[in-house]
Amino acid sequence: MxxxxxxxxxxxxxxxxxxxxxxxxxxxxxxxxxxxxxxxxxxxxxxxxxxxxxxxxxxxxxxxxxxxxxxxxxxxxxxxxxxxxxxxxxxxxRGEDPNARPEDVTRNPDAWTVRRMYDEYASDMRARDCREETIAGILWRRDHHLKPWLDTPITEIKRSMARERHKELTKSSGKRSANMVFKDFRAAFNLAIKVADDPDAIGDNPVKAVTFNKERASNRVIMPDDLPHWWQRVQDIPNPIRRDMHALGLLSGLRPGTLVSLRREWVNLKERAIVIPRMKSGRSFALPLSAYMVELVQRVITAGDVLYAGTPWLFPTRANASREVIATQVWKEKTLPSETGHILRHTYRTVAQRAGIDRIEARLMLDHAVPGIDGVYIHEKALFDRLLETQETMTKHLLALCVPENAERGCEKAAA
The missing domain is CATH 3.30.160.390 (Integrase, DNA-binding domain)
Incomplete structure (x- = not known):
């Protein structure tokens, strides 16, 4: 060329x-x-x-x-x-340079507007190698939910204003959205305080006055007695790829955003692993696969070859507008309201506790940081053989709950 x-x-x-x-x-x-x-x-x-x-x-x-x-x-x-x-x-x-630094007149954080504060926070996140999607989400919430504040100096945002806006957003956009907006604001404001030569000129973070909403859904799990009904409804999903996607979501405990974006090139069935180069933590992660999970992944690849030949994605679909083959974007199901996505991660962790899985191993299986001195000296790569055994135990317990009448035959039926 x-x-x-x-x-x-x-x-x-x-x-x-x-x-x-x-x-x-x-x-x-x-x-x-x-x-x-x-x-x-x-x-x-x-x-x-x-x-x-x-x-x-x-x-x-x-x-x-x-x-x-x-x-x-x-x-x-x-x-x-x-x-x-x-x-x-x-x-x-519009004649604007997206790469331009704001004018020097507002170099000091006590002169920042809300817009500038978020821009500086975004730059700080990029310096820390945060995901661009995460940054884009924060800036979107700023522009969408805090539009009246954008050109307001941060020193003029009072505690009463923060409390009132949080209440308004709770009513108009929901509890979780309101919480996310002000968690973003709190983090950005804390950066302004941190880098200011005179933090007293900025004052306390106004989000201190906000009472955050309880987000009960984040702590929900599928109860053991409900898992057989859940499993049957998953098996009734007509699309075989989506059916196995939800099953792998339960059996792996992966975050839903990671689950739907899995690529075939990350799959190593010989080593019984899916090696994800970058997780939410910023680290790479090798997901151990039980024997049943290996069969499931093989089945998904075969179905993908038939329905979406040449796709790089483990769970492909077609874009509505262009009809291009893309990674699945939606993990919700009409037949499983509020029973897909992150709730499966909570369910996995709960079953791990029920099955007596070691706490450190349970954290490693979910790519959670190990707290304390153990987090310094324990290396999950050296424990991968052990984690494969743990995944076998987890799969056995989960399938026994999903198909209680006969776990062995249930595995065969699900794999058919």
């Missing part, structure tokens, strides 16, 4: 076919002008590039070429990259 390929409408399938060379090259997207995918020696990344002009029409002058890396193709889908690129391009068209 002597140069870059011609611009074209990018698809997930086409991007997967792009091979690695001894030099980087790019392919531009014609669907969103300015979006491109760059193929490096070992990775593929989405980038956005547009020329920035300022001034009135007819008197516009070129300022610079704006560039930003959005993320790797493993971290975000093509649809997500297009959405983020369009947001940045809209700023460029």
């Amino acid at each position: 002597s140069g870059n390929p011609q611009p074209r409408r990018l698809t997930e399938g086409y991007i997967r076919t792009l091979g690695y060379l001894d030099r980087p090259y790019t392919v531009r997207d014609t669907a969103v002008t300015g979006l491109l995918v760059q193929i490096n020696q070992k990775s593929k990344s989405y980038k956005v590039q547009r020329d920035l002009y300022v001034g009135e029409r007819g008197r516009r002058r070129f300022v610079k070429t704006f560039r930003r890396t959005l993320g790797t193709t493993d971290e975000m889908t093509l649809d997500e990259a297009r959405t983020r690129a369009q947001e940045l391009i809209a700023q460029v068209r």
Whole structure:
């Protein structure tokens, strides 16, 4: 290849076919002008590039070429990259430089507006290598829920204002959304206090006055007596891929966002593991697979080959608009209201306790940090053989609860 390929409408399938060379090259997207995918020696990344002009029409002058890396193709889908690129391009068209630092006049945190405070918090999160999706979610909640405050100096946000807005959001958007907005605000405000030369000029965090809502759903589990009915309803789901997706969700305890984004290249059935390069914790994680889970994953791959030939995803589906094959985005089921997703993670941990699983092993199985000095000296990779045995025990207990009349025959029936 002597140069870059011609611009074209990018698809997930086409991007997967792009091979690695001894030099980087790019392919531009014609669907969103300015979006491109760059193929490096070992990775593929989405980038956005547009020329920035300022001034009135007819008197516009070129300022610079704006560039930003959005993320790797493993971290975000093509649809997500297009959405983020369009947001940045809209700023460029308005004559704004998304990479520009705010004016020096507001360098001191006590002069920050709410908008600036969040921008600084986002920069701090990027410096800490936080996930771009997490940052985008925080900024979206800021713009959507705190719009009247954006240009207000943070020193003018009073405790009474925080309490009142939290109550308003609880009524209009729900308990969890209200809590998330003000947990974001609290963290951003704490950063302002931390980096200020004179913290007293900012004052206390106004979120101290907020009484957070109880989020009962986060502590819910599927009770043991309800698991047989749950399992039967899962087996009745017509789509075999979604059926096994929920079963693996229960048997693994994976976070739902991680579950639906699993890639085939991470699966190593010979070693009985799914090696996920980056979890919420920022670490890689090797999910141990019991013998039953290995059969389930093999079954899902076979179904995927038939329904979505060539897909890189373990649980693929089709995008509603473009009909491209993408990773499953939704883990809710109409026939299982409030009984899929994170509740399965809580159920897994509860059954682990019921089965007498060692507390440290239970934390390692869920990619939870091990507290105290144990977290310094215990290395899960060295314990993987032991964790495989623990996963076998967990699968045995879970299937015995799901198919109590005959756990052995229940496994065979579910695998059929």
